[in-house]
Amino acid sequence: MDESAHTPEHHPRVRDPDDRDVTEPAGDRAVDHEIEDDAPPPHLDADVEQQVRTLLAGAADPGPMPDGVSERISAALLEAARLRVDPGPLAASRAGSDPADPANPADMSHGSVLALPTRANRPKPIYLVAAVAAAAAVVAVGASALHVTKRPNGAAVIGDTFGAGASTTPSSPPSTPSGLHIQLSTTAYTAANLAGRARELLDRPGEPIRDLAAESPAIGPIATPIGLEACLEEIGALSAADPAPDGVSADLATFDGRPAVVVVVTRAGASTAWAVERSCTTGAPGLLRDATPVP
Amino acid sequence: MSPGVAAPVADLSDRELLALHVDGDDHAFAELFRRHKDRMWAVALRTVRDPELAADCVQDGFIAAFRRAESYRGEAAVTTWLHRIIVNACLDRLRRRKPTAELPEYELADRHDHHASTEVRLDIQEALAKLPEGQRAALVLVDMHAVPVAEAAVILGVAEGTIKSRCARGRAALAQHLGLTPGVRPVEHD
Numbered sequence: 001m002d003e004s005a006h007t008p009e010h011h012p013r014v015r016d017p018d019d020r021d022v023t024e025p026a027g028d029r030a031v032d033h034e035i036e037d038d039a040p041p042p043h044l045d046a047d048v049e050q051q052v053r054t055l056l057a058g059a060a061d062p063g064p065m066p067d068g069v070s071e072r073i074s075a076a077l078l079e080a081a082r083l084r085v086d087p088g089p090l091a092a093s094r095a096g097s098d099p100a101d102p103a104n105p106a107d108m109s110h111g112s113v114l115a116l117p118t119r120a121n122r123p124k125p126i127y128l129v130a131a132v133a134a135a136a137a138v139v140a141v142g143a144s145a146l147h148v149t150k151r152p153n154g155a156a157v158i159g160d161t162f163g164a165g166a167s168t169t170p171s172s173p174p175s176t177p178s179g180l181h182i183q184l185s186t187t188a189y190t191a192a193n194l195a196g197r198a199r200e201l202l203d204r205p206g207e208p209i210r211d212l213a214a215e216s217p218a219i220g221p222i223a224t225p226i227g228l229e230a231c232l233e234e235i236g237a238l239s240a241a242d243p244a245p246d247g248v249s250a251d252l253a254t255f256d257g258r259p260a261v262v263v264v265v266t267r268a269g270a271s272t273a274w275a276v277e278r279s280c281t282t283g284a285p286g287l288l289r290d291a292t293p294v295p
Numbered sequence: 296m297s298p299g300v301a302a303p304v305a306d307l308s309d310r311e312l313l314a315l316h317v318d319g320d321d322h323a324f325a326e327l328f329r330r331h332k333d334r335m336w337a338v339a340l341r342t343v344r345d346p347e348l349a350a351d352c353v354q355d356g357f358i359a360a361f362r363r364a365e366s367y368r369g370e371a372a373v374t375t376w377l378h379r380i381i382v383n384a385c386l387d388r389l390r391r392r393k394p395t396a397e398l399p400e401y402e403l404a405d406r407h408d409h410h411a412s413t414e415v416r417l418d419i420q421e422a423l424a425k426l427p428e429g430q431r432a433a434l435v436l437v438d439m440h441a442v443p444v445a446e447a448a449v450i451l452g453v454a455e456g457t458i459k460s461r462c463a464r465g466r467a468a469l470a471q472h473l474g475l476t477p478g479v480r481p482v483e484h485d
Contacts, residue, residue, distance in 0.1 A: 042467040048475045052466040055419050055473070056438035065336035069350045076354050077328065080361050081321060 067259050075184065179247035182209045182223050187253040189262050189275060191289055194255075198264045198273035198294045201251050209252070222261050222278055223252060231280035235287055237265045237272070247271075252278065255288050264294060309373035317364050324361050331374060332357075334440075335381045341435040342385040344424045352388050356381035371449050378436070379450040386428050422472035430465035433458050438466075 044052075183206040189197050209223055221227025228250055232238035238245065247266040254260055255275040264273045271294035277286025304312070304326045315323035335356065339349040360380050367376050423431055432451055436442040437458065444462075448455045470476045 042464065044463065044467045044470060044476070048470050049463075049466050051475060052469050052473070053438050056434060056469075057441070059341075059419055059439060062337045062340040064333040065353070066346075069336070069346075069353070070332060072350065073328070073332070073354045073357055074325070076358055077324065077361055080358055081324075 071184070071259075179249075180225060180228075181205050181247070181249040182225075182228065182252070183207060183250070184209050184223075184252045187251060187262075188257070189251075189253055189255045189260065191256065194262065194273055194275060194289055194292050195294050198262060198271070198292070201249050201262065201264060202247075202266070202271060202294065205249060206251075222250070222276075222280055227281065228263070230282045231261075231276060231285070232263065232265065234280065234282050234285040235263075235274050235276060235290075237263065237274060237291070243267060258288075260288055310369060313364055313367055313373055316361075324364070327360075327373070327377075328357055331377055334374075335377060338378065338435060338440060339381055339385050341423070341439055342382060342428075342432055343389055344420070348388055348392070349385070352385040353381060355384040355388070359384065371446075375446055375449055378442070378446075379452070382432055382436070382450055383452075386432065389428050418473055419469060422469045425472070426465050426468055429453075430461045430468070433461035434465040434469075437462050 183201075185206050187197055187201075222231050228248070229238065232248070245265045245267050246269075247264075249264045249266075251262045252259075253262060255262065259278050260275050261278050261280065262273055262275050264271050266272075273289075273292045273294050274287065275289035277288060280286045304322050307315070307323070307326070309327060309330070312323040312327050316327070332353070335353050336349065339352045339356075340346060343349050343352060356377070360377060367373065423434065426434070429451070433447060436447040436450060437444060442450070444455050444458050448458045451458065467476075
């Protein structure tokens with residue numbers, strides 16, 4: 001994969017994002033103030049030592065990693081994945097075996113969100129059709145994984161996951177009036193400011209979420225087109241009886257201080273916002289704020 | 296992650312996931328992160344005693360593991376490998392923030408009520424923060440996370456005897472700080 005593949009396991013010279021070596025065994029590096037390690041340790045009564053060990057063992061557990069930290073690291077991992085060098089024909093062949101096979105997660109990983117199977121038994125929202133069309137176009141030019149999102153203004157944003165060799169723009173960008181935008185932000189939505197902030201989301205969208213972020217465990221399937229579609233259907237924002245939306249924006253942020261997703265659906269020039277839990281999906285809407293008109 | 300993706304990945308071992316990741320799979324490392332993030336968070340937080348710094352350490356560590364997964368050759372458990380990377384990231388961050396760590400001059404013993412467990416727990420956290428990095432890392436692994444001495448030695452890259460020595464010194468310092476050894480002067484660290 002890179003130069004480090006030739007380093008021995010016991011002393012891998014690995015550089016972290018700030019060029020620090022963090023996989024080198026700590027003991028080989030300076031812990032200079034502990035040069036007394038070889039000297040006899042101080043005598044400690046066995047009962048006292050056991051008491052200290054018991055106290056340490058019973059020290060309060062820090063608890064799980066906070067969601068914010070988890071999401072931040074997930075995003076960093078996604079960025080690392082985006083910059084990752086294409087692993088070569090082995091992975092590529094696996095990804096390309098059958099990108100539409102839902103039983104093959106590896107395929108889905110390399111086909112990114114765009115290779116997810118669509119539901120064939122009902123009409124597909126137009127933005128999903130556009131996304132799949134974009135996927136097909138990029139796959140056709142050899143990208144191993146990609147990210148497609150649509151700005152509310154309809155301009156396609158297409159990014160590759162593996163960088164070199166895949167930084168291609170489809171020769172025929174999907175032509176569609178619809179727009180799908182999914183982003184991760186720190187916006188603190190509340191019941192009081194939902195409409196206004198939703199307007200800002202439409203007017204000034206942030207960077208679209210990367211493809212892998214959309215499928216990270218910390219974020220959930222709602223950040224993928226399929227997952228978002230299921231949520232929109234569940235909360236009544238999307239149904240076969242309605243005309244296809246002109247645009248859909250989703251912001252993975254917080255609502256009243258808790259992790260949430262604000263979704264805004266625009267039809268015929270009118271936008272409506274909902275706030276839902278990030279677990280929102282079929283059968284479990286997790287509705288935090290029902291349809292709210294966006295000015 | 297959709298159920299169709301999570302189910303098969305969740306069935307794989309850590310080694311299998313890492314191998315998949317090296318081969319280019321994009322979901323495998325996410326599953327590793329999901330499995331181990333809480334434990335690594337706990338280790339990092341207990342080592343550096345600062346949530347912001349701990350977050351940086353865990354991020355450094357997981358990014359390094361992500362990028363250099365091919366350096367893992369299966370001679371130790373994946374968790375041991377991850378621990379080592381995270382702990383090293385913590386120690387690096389601590390050194391960058393404070394080049395040397397040393398035990399402060401403690402007050403003499405008998406200033407604590409041994410039955411005030413809440414106070415003692417707070418004190419033990421405080422005392423841990425004052426230990427030299429190596430001692431604290433050894434105690435966090437061995438006494439707080441029940442990592443065997445041999446595995447802690449691999450994680451920290453030192454001999455088992457060094458781990459035992461660091462633990463012994465760290466416990467002695469904690470005992471003094473907590474007033475469990477009244478009248479005894481703290482161990483000198485210079």
